[in-house]
Amino acid sequence: MPCLSQQTLRRLLTLATLMLLSATLALAQHRSVTSARPSAPTFTAAWREPRYRDWSQLYPLHLGGRLFVLTTQHPKARHTCHVRSFATDQLVCRDSLGVPHTYKSQDIATLIIPGEYELKLRMLAGFNAGLGAGIWATIVLAPVCPPCAAATALVALCAFSGAGAIMVGDDIEDAILYLAPGQTLQIKLRY
Numbered sequence: 001m002p003c004l005s006q007q008t009l010r011r012l013l014t015l016a017t018l019m020l021l022s023a024t025l026a027l028a029q030h031r032s033v034t035s036a037r038p039s040a041p042t043f044t045a046a047w048r049e050p051r052y053r054d055w056s057q058l059y060p061l062h063l064g065g066r067l068f069v070l071t072t073q074h075p076k077a078r079h080t081c082h083v084r085s086f087a088t089d090q091l092v093c094r095d096s097l098g099v100p101h102t103y104k105s106q107d108i109a110t111l112i113i114p115g116e117y118e119l120k121l122r123m124l125a126g127f128n129a130g131l132g133a134g135i136w137a138t139i140v141l142a143p144v145c146p147p148c149a150a151a152t153a154l155v156a157l158c159a160f161s162g163a164g165a166i167m168v169g170d171d172i173e174d175a176i177l178y179l180a181p182g183q184t185l186q187i188k189l190r191y
Helices: 006-035 041-048 055-061 117-141 146-168
Strands: 066-071 079-086 090-094 100-104 108-113 175-179
Touching (some): 006 117, 055 175, 066 090, 079 100
Antiparallel strands (some): 066 108, 079 090, 090 100, 108 175
């Protein structure tokens, strides 16, 4: 099987780059158009309004996982909280570095359940890294081992498909779990 010339490889690389650039621009344009549309009516009230306004209704839920805590002293700052325990008068958690924190119920302005925004970005970055590695390996291996280049091209195609699936999937917005009486939300929810 004949080897590809350097000029042919450069043309293939240029063509792949132009295709990825145009696909990225098309996806970005598509996302800006769809994000201007209102959310589905079933989620609008559920995600934008607090589920609980009374702390006594909240603590029997035995929450676990991650929350964002907004305090009355800093109502515009999200404090990451990995819940350790929930009681009648306090919330005990640890931050993303593992440092324990205790919040008194009267000091908590808002509790927010985070959406999947960060997970989506991490997965997209991973798929794009795989795509870049697959394209690079295809170009490097094409003159030396064409069957290997075909395999890495298939990996690049799978990574491109995975990134597209992540971008097309529905976003789960941040949800307000608790809003203290007399408080208003001081930040914008991510969606």
